[in-house]
Amino acid sequence: MSSTTVDRSALPSSAPPPGSPARRSLRANPWLTLAAVAFGLFMVQLDASVVAIANPAIGRDLSASTADLQWVTNSYLLALAASLILGGKLGDRFGRRTFYLAGVAGFTLASVAIGVTGSIEGVIVFRAAQGLFGGLLMPNTLGLLRAAFPPRRFGTAVGIWAMVSAVSTALGPIAGGVLVERVSWESVFFINAPIGIVALLFGAVVLPQARSEGTGRRFDVPGVLLLAVALLLLVLGVVKGETWGWSSAGTLGCLAAGLVLLVGFGVYETRIDQPLLPMRLFRDRALTTGTVVTALNFFVLLGVIFFVMLYLQNVRGLSPVDAGVRTLPLSLASLAASPLGALLTGRFGPRLTMPLGMLLQAAAAFGMAAWDTASPYGAMWPPFVALGLGVGMVLAASSDAIVGRAPVRDAGVAGGLQATALQIGGALGTSVLVSLIGGRVGATLTGELTAAGVPAGRAAELLHARDAVAMGVAPVSPGMPDSLARAVVSGSHQAFMNGVHTAALVTGVLCLIGAATAAAGLARTGRAAPGN
Template identity: 50%
Template sequence: MSQDVVAGDQRIRSASASAATGRRGNPWWALVSVALGVIMVGLDGTVVSIANPRIAQDLGASLTDLQWITNSYLLALAALLIFGGNLGDRYGRKKIFLIGVVGFGLTSLAIGLVGNIIGIIVLRALQGAFGAMLMPNTLAILRGAFPPKELNQAIGIWSGASSVSIAAGPILGGLLVEHVSWESVFYINVPMGAIALLVGLAVLNESRSESIRQRHDVPGILTLSGGLFVLIFGLIKASGWGWTDAKTIGFIVVGLAVLALFTVIETRVAAPLLPMRLFANRSISVSSAVLVINFFALFGVLFFVTLYLQNVQRASPIATGVHILPLTLAMMVMGPISGRVVEQFGPRPPMAVGLALSGVALLLLTRLQVSSGFNTLWPSLLMLGIGMGLVITASAEAIIGNAPVDDAGVAGGLQTTALQLGGVVGTAVLGSILTSRVASVLVDRLTGAGTPADVANHLAGSTELISQGVAPTVTDSSASVQAAVNAGSHSAFMTGLHTSLVVAGVATLVAAALSLLVRRGANTEGAPVVVH
């Protein structure tokens, strides 16, 4: 380490120590501030999943519409998180974080007021763009505020705050949807955002990277965002077009080609949006891939298990939240615990164990049937929550801890991009797999349940509806025929769900093997410049 870096680090620590006697500059108050932002984003993710069935009823949304309500938000996050981290490194992490907080709250209010599916999808994308300013800078702020020996503990609490919001989301969302309206699940972000803004203004110091002085990497921004959009659009539409359709293949190929062009651009510009040197570190590249796979499984499974509970088992929104609690509470408890585990053993053991637990849990969920009780569900969800809690903290340490401090914002953006990209791909790919499988077995399941052949063939066009776990209503039919349609439709949905769970479980076990290549980060390369 150079003398200049050491001297700079000493000045930062001295300044932090003098400020720590009050709220401003105290690292633990900084953790409170960023945790409020993380909680706001976490609540939004889980309450929306609870609201999806009611949105579909009130606004006539299809399965594809519901996927886009989720994916437009996640896609904007995935495409812009690295840029959001870069903005924080360049202009100040506190400033960009607080702009993200304000924008997230205002777009949440607009989503509740807009009143149509297209408006919701567009505003969800805008909400994701503000989330992309908020999330990566939370980790960058922590990296600058905490000394190395306390950083893992802070990241563990950061992870725990996210899990608290995930745990509270289904219950709060169920209460709001059932007793107020589905719009109210978005309104809750307005007071949360106001509190996060006031606390952030009061306690955060400004920090930025002094090494960034060049102009923005506009070609990099355009190719990364454009490539991700085209690729994910093709994956989402594959369920309707078919995986071998020329349009599906065309979008996927073009998206991959644009992303390849992005990597070429990043190796040639003076100030790249995503420095390719980060991926020369094996732990960063492997941890990013592992996170994509891990949240590919989690987001996809949560999306469809929620539909299973509400549409197949007819659980209320509140009951659905209670059923998912083993997962979310386990993630909440494991956040702080996993910070201590990572501190003692490094990221590799908890990451490998967490992924293995998650993979096994996903495979065990294939035991679910139409009439399964809670005892079939909760052990797998508990195991999945423990695994996820370990992986989130371990992967954050592996990525943030192995990145140079001047790239703290970009590294935070990379970590959150991997997480959100996994969520986008999970809901898109696993949704397409479920829909395709439902289409392939639907007529057989209907006739096997006693549905007349002519009715079964007529219902073959109802794949989109049945893929949500909803049995279509057959007009002018007897009660016995409708009962057969219900049984056959739910059986087809469960077959599709099981196939998606197997794919998610196997992918997660592959990620567990990859995680053995990860190592502990040095986390000792100075600190960002603090601006008082």
């Protein structure tokens, strides 16, 4: 059986001598390892959520089309999805510190390149580069923690990891709003430079070179290609489904081809000695359940944040900064939930915290289904708190269920599996909920406009603007009489809220299904064997 070793290899001459007590102390300290990976994790997660705020400014400055702006997001998602499990496997095989630091350096350089490129094509290309390097960085954060912490303390480490992840994601809209409004859209990417430099220097000093020995010399190149193409097709089908149409040949073809290749990948992996993703991991019911619920967790988080920001900015008229401030309860609840979730998971296992977290998210979604176009803030912050608590608890519990139960030699692969589930779930959440909102808007817009006082003929003409209304934007044209403009705004916003209600109710039902799945899948599962 393979084992995990820690190589406390020497750094340049400016560092303490390799055999010195100072060097041994630094690289043997798991809490310093946690602090080091937190920098890289914070950078990637913050970047993922601030870019959405910067997109309108990028479009105006670079004369980008809506399709171009979609690819600013999609190129990142596609590259990230294709590289996460590979990044974890490379870290397990050749050294987790090496590939973590390579990911930090590459992500930082790609971020700076986006800010100086000056063209929308350059932004898209370097966003894809960010995704590739993020795929090296993300899974090895958890791989390094799994190797550094003893089983009894791994849950606490994961709780802090989850806290950093959740808070950086939730703070993104605030940070992005401030930077775009007060500095420039380029600053959203330049801010990664100082964070990346600190992460690189600190990590180079304190991180141990954890790797798994006894894996042989072969590398599963066919598996890499099969999985990369399968995930590319699946994510492409998901992110383009709303644009192409969910029943279109392009969407169905991408999804079907991706699923066929994914099944083929699974079959192939069972027939080779040194697989990229060992299928034996999925014999553990808790690990499999954790992967599914992890995807659902970020489906809810990113999908809900997307339509909440549309509601706050386009319906309620708040600035990006003000909208971000209104969501602070979500961030603060996440901050509290992650260590609490880790504590409860360490004592009772994920069978308590994972269903509880999904139930809290269900409560948040059903609370949002009661919002209207003029809901007071007192009706908004309780769902934000419930959502933050739920997401933080599930993230801590799912990390324990996936990475904590995987053998140490597969820690990087398990981290890649969790990160892949996060990204695919987030892409699905945004795309599916936007599609639900758009469909409901199209079905109710004409009726809501006429009910608000818009003449029937004019209401029918405005149906062509349903895509704008699905983003919360009322199609008021210059020169429109004030009374008609008020009616158009009222009817359009009500149609958008109809879509939000549908999306929130569907999300709530999915959370209840997720809670039941977690309760059933984690029932009577023991803790992972420490020596695994």
